[in-house]
Amino acid sequence: MVGRLKTSLSDALVEFYPLAGRMKGQIFVDCNDAGILYVEAQAHAILSDIIKSPESGVLDKLTPFPTTGFLSTLQEPLAVQITSFTCGGIAIGMCISHRIADHYSLSSFTKCWAAIARRDDSSLISPVFNSAAQHARFLSKPEKPVAALKLEITTTTSIANPSRVVAVTAFLWSRCAAACKSDASVACHPVNIRGKIPSLTENSFGNLFQMVFAESRGEANWIGLAEKLRSAFVALDVARLLGERGFEVAKENFMEISKLLEKGNVDVFRFSSMCRFPVYEADFGWGKPVWVSYAGVQNKNCVFLFDSVDMERGGVEAWVVLTPQAMDRLQGDLQFLHFTSAFA
Structure with missing residues (x-):
């Protein structure tokens, strides 16, 4: 093999x-x-x-x-x-x-x-070229699936059909901010722009994403953070990338995280999602992967989302990277534990 x-x-x-x-x-x-x-x-x-x-x-x-x-x-x-x-x-x-x-x-x-x-x-795919921490793993509980988070958003806001990514990101953002005792925080999330620009196809290769940012001033309710995230996703203007300053616009967007980190007056939580990416379709000839995960990440305040192995149940697997002190608080957070399981 x-x-x-x-x-x-x-x-x-x-x-x-x-x-x-x-x-x-x-x-x-x-x-x-x-x-x-x-x-x-x-x-x-x-x-x-x-x-x-x-x-x-x-x-x-x-x-x-x-x-x-x-x-x-x-x-x-x-x-x-x-x-x-x-x-x-x-x-x-x-x-x-x-x-x-x-x-x-x-x-x-x-x-x-x-x-x-x-x-x-x-x-076969033909690519298009034009274009100091601890880790914790969790799975959504079968009896408390991600659908419960989505339902809470739809029943308390004007968002009719929130995505799994928005729901899980907002929930984790609120719990991580609480664990870090953040007075102010920013959630950064990359958005895949394939399909949002006519010239980009599913097989376009490169760094084809833009970052969106949502800010919190210590809100205790994660539903409010979901609304802010949703607004940030909707407000993303990919048309600016098509203008004469397209390269500069993309570069400035990528550098925004560095600027936020340099300020030091807010906690920056970096999220990344591979949900719905075809990672479980990689059959090398003896079956599809039994598990796909992340490794080697040492930057604090990072969260990586994947489809759970049992994708039909709508679960999301996350790797959360926090300082040891914040991780201890997160693992004792009853609201967090209510929706999650399987610490590693």
Whole structure:
């Protein structure tokens, strides 16, 4: 299996050729086919044991680098580690430089790689190129699904059909802010702009997102934060990217988080969602992944959202990164515990 993965990886890089190039500064890639950083590893463990009780330190060992900080010093845009377990299971860990692509682009690459591995030409993707902490994992409880959060929004606001991402982000924002004892906070959330601009297709490759920002002045009610988030999403004006200053507009948007962090008078909570991304469609020829997760993140006040493995029930899995003190408070938050389970 590892041999097939390695061979098909090389073939996939022919399609996604910038990933095999070399970074030149912050915005250019030399597409010189120099290759990626590739690692094979052996783990004397049972894969199902790790999935049942995941720990961030263990998951970090399944990726090419223990933390994402190493990526900023690399010239390779992509690094891949394939780990074989004694039970016969395989874990694929990937690190991609955010200087070249976003999470959706990475999931498209993985889907293409998987199609090549299982020799499914009909599913091949042709990319378009024009364009100091602790971790906690939770799953929505079966009896208290994300639908309960959405229902609370629809019955108390004018929002008719809130998305899972808005509902979960607002709820987690409120609980994380309480855990951090924040008087003022800002939630930052990337928005995929594929489909919002006519020239961008589902397979467009690159950093094709814009950040939206919502501010809280210590509101205790998470429903109010949901309204602010929804307004921020609706107010996103992607048309500005099509003007003469499109590049500058995008650059200024990306730099806004740095400006907020430099101010120091508000707590900045960075959210990122891979919900509805095709990460569970990556069938390399022996079935779809049993679990997809994040690893190697050390920046505090970050939250990463995924579809839960049991997607039909509408659950969302989140990895929350806070300081140890804030994490202790969050794990004792009864409102948080009411809607969540399965700490790791």
